[in-house]
Amino acid sequence: MERSRSLQRRAESLIPGGVDSPVRAFRSVGGDPPFVDRAEGAYLFDADGNRYIDYFGSWGPMILGHAAPPVVAAIREAAGKGASFGASTAAEAELAQRITQAVPSIEKLRFVSSGTEAVMSAIRVARAFTGRNRILKFEGCYHGHSDALLVKAGSGVATLGIPGSAGIPMETTQFTTAIRYNDLAEVKKVFAKHPEEIACVILEPVVGNAGTILSQPGYLEGLREICTRAGTLLIFDEVMTGFRVAYGGAQALYGITPDMTTLGKIIGGGLPVGAFGGRAEIMNLLAPLGPVYQAGTLSGNPLAMAAGIATLQALADGGDTLYDALAETTSRIAHGVADEAKAAGIPMYVAGVGSMFTWFFQGGPVHNFADAERSDTALFGRFHRGMLERGVWLPPSQFEAAFVSTAHGEAEVEATLAAARAVFADIAQG
Ligand SMILES: *Cc1c(COP(=O)(O)O)cnc(C)c1O
Numbered sequence: 001m002e003r004s005r006s007l008q009r010r011a012e013s014l015i016p017g018g019v020d021s022p023v024r025a026f027r028s029v030g031g032d033p034p035f036v037d038r039a040e041g042a043y044l045f046d047a048d049g050n051r052y053i054d055y056f057g058s059w060g061p062m063i064l065g066h067a068a069p070p071v072v073a074a075i076r077e078a079a080g081k082g083a084s085f086g087a088s089t090a091a092e093a094e095l096a097q098r099i100t101q102a103v104p105s106i107e108k109l110r111f112v113s114s115g116t117e118a119v120m121s122a123i124r125v126a127r128a129f130t131g132r133n134r135i136l137k138f139e140g141c142y143h144g145h146s147d148a149l150l151v152k153a154g155s156g157v158a159t160l161g162i163p164g165s166a167g168i169p170m171e172t173t174q175f176t177t178a179i180r181y182n183d184l185a186e187v188k189k190v191f192a193k194h195p196e197e198i199a200c201v202i203l204e205p206v207v208g209n210a211g212t213i214l215s216q217p218g219y220l221e222g223l224r225e226i227c228t229r230a231g232t233l234l235i236f237d238e239v240m241t242g243f244r245v246a247y248g249g250a251q252a253l254y255g256i257t258p259d260m261t262t263l264g265k266i267i268g269g270g271l272p273v274g275a276f277g278g279r280a281e282i283m284n285l286l287a288p289l290g291p292v293y294q295a296g297t298l299s300g301n302p303l304a305m306a307a308g309i310a311t312l313q314a315l316a317d318g319g320d321t322l323y324d325a326l327a328e329t330t331s332r333i334a335h336g337v338a339d340e341a342k343a344a345g346i347p348m349y350v351a352g353v354g355s356m357f358t359w360f361f362q363g364g365p366v367h368n369f370a371d372a373e374r375s376d377t378a379l380f381g382r383f384h385r386g387m388l389e390r391g392v393w394l395p396p397s398q399f400e401a402a403f404v405s406t407a408h409g410e411a412e413v414e415a416t417l418a419a420a421r422a423v424f425a426d427i428a429q430g
Helices: 002-014 069-080 090-102 115-130 155-160 184-193 219-230 249-254 302-343 369-373 377-389 410-428
Strands: 036-040 043-046 051-054 108-112 134-138 176-179 198-203 233-237 260-263 274-278 349-353 356-360
Touching: 051 410, 069 302, 090 108, 090 274, 090 302, 108 115, 115 198, 115 233, 115 260, 115 274, 176 184, 184 198, 184 219, 198 219, 219 233, 233 249, 249 260, 302 349, 302 356, 302 410, 377 410
Parallel strands: 134 176, 134 198, 198 233, 233 260
Antiparallel strands: 036 043, 043 051, 108 274, 260 274, 349 356
């Protein structure tokens, strides 16, 4: 870790905390983060030559594993033709078409460069469409770091123990209401208190940013019904779940049709991409057709579109077989490690769907952020450090989802279970 440590010191002198996104600094698990030199398939290789099985997959995008040959080839070909033009290319409509086919609730969409931008823009359109200001969101759901949405926002914020963020005026969040996830009675109370004021309800249909939390049966249906009745737009933030829990995202998996959807991560194949979309009558409010301004110098970037098209092509080609195999591998890892924990007398609650999951260090169940917060984060930290020492790199926070890729196979499952067994044995000895 010598080289990583010295790279971290240099980075700290130039970049706050040495990182461009706070959770990368390992503050909640301790120790210095390895610096990545390269990655291939299921593995990350650090600056000191160590190899790790990767379970955070760049926080979600790398569902095909790292440096997947068709994605690398597509990026190379696009790069040879020029990195950016600031004018339209055929690739944008091609990726848009693949997305609308996979997610039929999206009739039209627009590309941006991050999930944060996608959500921020979707909210603007929702407010314009309804002529209302208020946003209803849920504790533990993260929707990017834009001002109005950084209220009780899970993961990064929770990990650092900061309530929201400094630098956001009260006036900016006065129209944001944040309530407990998985509780329809709470939702009804807010609607009763603010009739005809709520522009949109936004949520992660499977929470990933508080650790993985599944929506309870009937919850999404209930939200759909309440929103329809109130003339409020239902926005599914599928930046993480889109093309992850199913090709068509959580809305396909659970059979719920939102009014708008935000996407990111997988649709960019590892390059910076976000998208927001929905019914045409809503999206047609965007300039140049309508009065809602939204723009981006690098939006629809040709390299990013190429990486996204290659990724969705591989996922579509793999079809149900690919998603079933992913879920099977994930289940073996998630439940296999939990069995090892139980054998060592360590309470553990597993939550997961498809190829995303979380090991909560507690007995569970976990239905909302307050439940997640009951986890033993110190124990999680020990587990994380022990696994890293044994060549398994987990997301460095109890409140983040882990991801499995199509490159994870039998060898990685076995190595992960063996590492966990050794770490739990150490922990059990005190
Ligand atoms: C990652 C994520 C975002 C933010 O996306 P960025 O590309 O990091 O800005 C928004 N919503 C959800 C659900 C996410 O998982």
